[in-house]
Amino acid sequence: MSTPIRFALIGNPNCGKTSLFNRLTGARAKVANYPGVTVERRSGWVTGLQQPAELLDLPGTYSLFVTSPDEQVARDVILGQLAGERRPDLLIAVIDACNLRLGLRLVMELKSLNRPMILALNQMDEAKRRGISINTVALSQAIGIPIIETVAVNSQGVAELRKVLDGYAQQPSTPEGEQVLALSDRQESVEALYAEIESIISQHVIQPTHLPRWQDRLDSLVMHPLLGLVVLFSILLVIFQAVFAWASPVVDLIDAGFSGLGGLVGAVLPDGILKDFIVDGLIAGVGGVLVFLPQIIILFFFILVLEDTGYLTRAAFLLDRPMRGLGLSGRSFIPLLSSFACAVPGIMATRTIADPRERFITIMVAPLMTCSARLPVYALIIAAFIPEQTVWGFFNLQGLTLFALYFAGVASAALIAWIMRRRASGREEFPLLLELPTYRWPMAYHLLMGLRERAWIFIRRVGTIILALSIVLWFLATFPGAPADATQPAIDYSFAGQLGHFMQPLFAPLGFNWQMCIALIPAMGAREVAVSALATVYAVGEESIDVALGSALAASWSLPVAFSYLAWFVYAPQCISTIAVVKRETNSIKATTFFTIYLFALSYFAAWATYQIASAIVG
Amino acid sequence: MNTAVFANTLPTTLRLDQCRKGATVRVTGLIEQPLFGSQDERVSLRLKELGFLPGAPLKVIGFGLLGSDPLAVQVNGTKFALRRAEAAKICVEPIDNPSL
Numbered sequence: 001m002s003t004p005i006r007f008a009l010i011g012n013p014n015c016g017k018t019s020l021f022n023r024l025t026g027a028r029a030k031v032a033n034y035p036g037v038t039v040e041r042r043s044g045w046v047t048g049l050q051q052p053a054e055l056l057d058l059p060g061t062y063s064l065f066v067t068s069p070d071e072q073v074a075r076d077v078i079l080g081q082l083a084g085e086r087r088p089d090l091l092i093a094v095i096d097a098c099n100l101r102l103g104l105r106l107v108m109e110l111k112s113l114n115r116p117m118i119l120a121l122n123q124m125d126e127a128k129r130r131g132i133s134i135n136t137v138a139l140s141q142a143i144g145i146p147i148i149e150t151v152a153v154n155s156q157g158v159a160e161l162r163k164v165l166d167g168y169a170q171q172p173s174t175p176e177g178e179q180v181l182a183l184s185d186r187q188e189s190v191e192a193l194y195a196e197i198e199s200i201i202s203q204h205v206i207q208p209t210h211l212p213r214w215q216d217r218l219d220s221l222v223m224h225p226l227l228g229l230v231v232l233f234s235i236l237l238v239i240f241q242a243v244f245a246w247a248s249p250v251v252d253l254i255d256a257g258f259s260g261l262g263g264l265v266g267a268v269l270p271d272g273i274l275k276d277f278i279v280d281g282l283i284a285g286v287g288g289v290l291v292f293l294p295q296i297i298i299l300f301f302f303i304l305v306l307e308d309t310g311y312l313t314r315a316a317f318l319l320d321r322p323m324r325g326l327g328l329s330g331r332s333f334i335p336l337l338s339s340f341a342c343a344v345p346g347i348m349a350t351r352t353i354a355d356p357r358e359r360f361i362t363i364m365v366a367p368l369m370t371c372s373a374r375l376p377v378y379a380l381i382i383a384a385f386i387p388e389q390t391v392w393g394f395f396n397l398q399g400l401t402l403f404a405l406y407f408a409g410v411a412s413a414a415l416i417a418w419i420m421r422r423r424a425s426g427r428e429e430f431p432l433l434l435e436l437p438t439y440r441w442p443m444a445y446h447l448l449m450g451l452r453e454r455a456w457i458f459i460r461r462v463g464t465i466i467l468a469l470s471i472v473l474w475f476l477a478t479f480p481g482a483p484a485d486a487t488q489p490a491i492d493y494s495f496a497g498q499l500g501h502f503m504q505p506l507f508a509p510l511g512f513n514w515q516m517c518i519a520l521i522p523a524m525g526a527r528e529v530a531v532s533a534l535a536t537v538y539a540v541g542e543e544s545i546d547v548a549l550g551s552a553l554a555a556s557w558s559l560p561v562a563f564s565y566l567a568w569f570v571y572a573p574q575c576i577s578t579i580a581v582v583k584r585e586t587n588s589i590k591a592t593t594f595f596t597i598y599l600f601a602l603s604y605f606a607a608w609a610t611y612q613i614a615s616a617i618v619g
Numbered sequence: 620m621n622t623a624v625f626a627n628t629l630p631t632t633l634r635l636d637q638c639r640k641g642a643t644v645r646v647t648g649l650i651e652q653p654l655f656g657s658q659d660e661r662v663s664l665r666l667k668e669l670g671f672l673p674g675a676p677l678k679v680i681g682f683g684l685l686g687s688d689p690l691a692v693q694v695n696g697t698k699f700a701l702r703r704a705e706a707a708k709i710c711v712e713p714i715d716n717p718s719l
Contacts, residue, residue: 062665062668062669063664063665063668065661065664065665065668067661067665099696099697101670101695101696101697102669102670102697105668190664190667190668190672191667191672191673194670194672207696209696211693211696216680219680219681219691219698220680220681222681223680223681223682223691224681225682228681228684229684232684313700316700317683317689317691317700318683318684319683319684320683320688320689320700320702321683321684321685321686321688321689322684322685330683431655431662431701431702431704431705432689432700432701432702432705433662433665433666433669433699433700433701433705434689434699434700435669435697435698435699435700436691436698436699436700437698438698
């Protein structure tokens, strides 16, 4: 058998390409990145064919005269100019029947390449509902390309499309040798092509001059200066609330489940290294991966719904101006907002940002949004050091401190985004030009497949790194064990403890003692672990950990030290899961290294400055 | 490629970025936008590809938060968001009898 036949879906953004892809492949997509770029490569095998046939879902594109990395990839694949990527044998051009002009324009451009091509006229049901009537047979003759009507919502037209693909796959594909594809240069005018399309449409298509009324009504609400704001903030509030609060019962359940499982296994296994490894290393590590899933699934549920309905682009449109001051765009808002709950789903959500530089900057600053894992650390230190008193009438001093910590994160993110954008501004920028798709009802099938895909990507690509690193951390904190006549807590004798002692001189300018340094190491697994690690090194019992630990800290740290530790936690990329997800999403070791080093440098500097200034004031 | 520059010579020409919400206008041509530098031609090309061609009817349907930038327009039944810099490339004339 020679290499299997390869089909590729190509079409405008929002034409329903991906739903069609899910239908044809049974949603078994292999998701990766194209080499060297962060453009997502989705491929799968068409189900129900007699010959195996690969299907490529190319990035949405308006034109072969490209303006973005996405479009560049789509074009290069079609032309067979992308290294390591075989040219597709057949193009399946997907057109949204409700948006014929734009789609046909791309098809006419593709046609000039003289490649085998069929046309899937998608969203036919919606087109009929809107009173658009297309004479498919005549249209097919006029443009000289076979047309199949499809409805990606159900499998109706998809079966017919599959039949056509099957027929094509049966034919021995004719090797054309090294046929070089060239784009006609841009001299032929857009006007002439559009004139041709207008004439084709006027002959074979009857379409009403207006969009359905409710579409325009909805847009006048969404873009209303006041009500639009209310709608936007209500939606953002629900998302924020959901990621922050609704996930936590499930997270607690997973936490409890895994510690219960650890307990059960621990009771069965004989004491020893193996038991420690399985319970504290492996089971705790897997639990540490899975706790992220509720937030990821909830966030992506909202993002997918907003994307499918067409609101996501409108939110990006509305928020464009406020975010542009920072050199970002409206697209960055939701990823940054969700990073307040956790940077991991937030960074995964940056996939909705089209501009690669903006996406990079958003990833770099996302962890500066104070995530929920920092709260236990903040709460512990604030309660121990900041008196509970009222200032300026009604402000609680502890609350003000917490606010200052959140604010420090946001302000730093804004500043860093701005600096990064300024540094990159030498390169040219392509304008916004965002299509606002018509509103649609989201499809449950598409939604579920999208969620499954995201969850799977996280578990496979990020989870494995997190698991491996958390086992390394476990190892560091466990070995070597304490001697029999140990007077100090066991962690003190471990590699982590030695590392903490070793680090201490380095952190002395920040005011950190060795206990604080040791606590930083297991906190790399998850920030909130710093609390229990401090409890361990200060030998505070499990009972009423917060109160007892608080007084232990208050007794041994000075106020500048406490402030310095807080400042460290505002900036430090203290969790390997974030680093792992940055690695997966940037697909670059260089970017991940930069991310880690710049944030550690920033946290070191911030803690140092805080300590020095606070010491000077306190005296 | 030849970008239509005739509008430069007419100081009275209306540009899309000067239009109010709800305005229905017709595209008369595209002019240069120095902000885009050497990319300007590609921006013009893309605008045309998306349907911002002379004669196309166009309606301003809304603005983003904080001021009137970006703006949302409807052309040939498709809605787009444009920033002011792009909108300033598009010369328009008012139409009395909108047929959008």
